[in-house]
Amino acid sequence: MDALLSGPFSEYAFMQRALVGSLAVCVGAVPVGMFMTLRRMSLTGDAMAHAILPGAAIAYLLTGLSLIGLTLGGLVAGLVVAALAGWVARSTHLKEDTSLAAFYLISLALGVLVISLKRSNVDLFHVLFGNILALDNATLWLLASIGSVSLVLMALLYRPLVIECVDPSFLRCSGHASSTAHYGFLFLMVINLVAGFHALGTLMAIGIMILPAAASRFWAKTLDSLIITSVLIGFAGCYTGLLLSFYFDLPAGPAIVISLGVVYVISLIIGLNGGFLNQYYPKRHLTG
């Protein structure tokens, strides 16, 4: 049993790299995902992922399959969309989801346009599905760096971000921290999605952000315990997904996301904080 669970990781270097890489992504992305779900931005992450895709595609046309090119392309496209959308949401009556949808669609259309003008058959397989089982040193460093930067930035922004989520007008009338928190959060979202697409691909990267956060809502109540639970769930999902991928010869990205999905469904059913069983077989009420 022990060999079954840890064997692949002790025997194969690529599995070790995959595990380290995916855990690094979890450390950065899961707390960001927690705040996304709490801000009701779960689906906005999808939009952001689409906004990053054209940047990466254009970079691919210009530089080929270069790590720096793809990363910069994705970052630039994502940050431009995030900044424009954030600015519109803060200075007009449009809400964040609408302004983000508007800009990501423009970005996506531009990307498709550029690619079709070039008439080149772009192999976006890497960007769509990631590369977790073949991480080279440079990519591993990149994932670890983004995870670390993200963690530090999250610690810096934690207070204003929480206040901004609970009561945005309170923060807005006490100084400039409100825009710092807002743009800082969008920045965090973009860098983690870029890390995510190297590991799992643009479409699967959202899974690692949202699913652990959603699952942890059925176990924990306070914000700190929610974040810790969700990161642990993220770790468990990555570990299990990589094992599944190894033994059943599955693509690793989807295997990780499906593992996280299974944890989510189980939490939904047996979670102690409002799961289905908990609702259908409630304990008798207290005396006071």
Added chain:
Amino acid sequence: MGIGVRNYPFVMSIQLNNLTLTYERHPAVHHVTATIGQGDWLAVVGPNGAGKSTLLNAMAGLTTIDDGSIEGLSPNTVAYLPQQTQLDRCFPITVFELVVTGLWAKLGFFESLNKSQYEQCGDAISAVGLQGFERRMINTLSGGQLQRSLFARVLLQDQPVILLDEPFNAIDTKTLADLTQLIKQWHQHKRTVIMVTHDLDYIQEHCPQTLLLARDCIGYGATKEILTRENLEKARQHFEAFDKRANSCVQGAA
């Protein structure tokens, strides 16, 4: 009780100079001029849509000013309690954590609570009658309990100017009395309290000053002189829907 009871020795009055605030060019507050003295307890009253909340928003620095100016206020002098709808009640934080955000301006991004600030939080929570609720999540609170915790946050903000937007909506009489007691203390300690409410009896009983607003200022001054039947009737009459064909306003545009 070390909180919310500090006197503000310096004189600071708030001037609204010919203030106009608009919504898509239509005035929501129209050429209002008033001087609010330090330590005043001012009720802002008027029909729905008269611009009361817009005025408070502008005083809190959340709305751009179309014309005229507000003097004597800056973000670091105002504690603002808006109508509850803007608060996300589902966010997973405790009463203590919500209340302690009142110290944000002092603590900033990183500084941790010292012992006396920790005690202040406890005092503020007791002052609003929520002792024992510190670790409750805010989504388990009733409307009145939530409003009490927001008052506790205002206590911790410890600002010379306090803006309250309909603070007593859906509040029981006990809570109303408790919170009024707090406002009375602020008033005694020379804090300026500006509050929007529809409760004329309350204003007559408690608030020395009244601003009667129906987009334009119908009357501003001592409550007894402002809340007359004629003035209230005038506010009702004066008030009408936006005129879609309205021309640019030339009043004071020399």
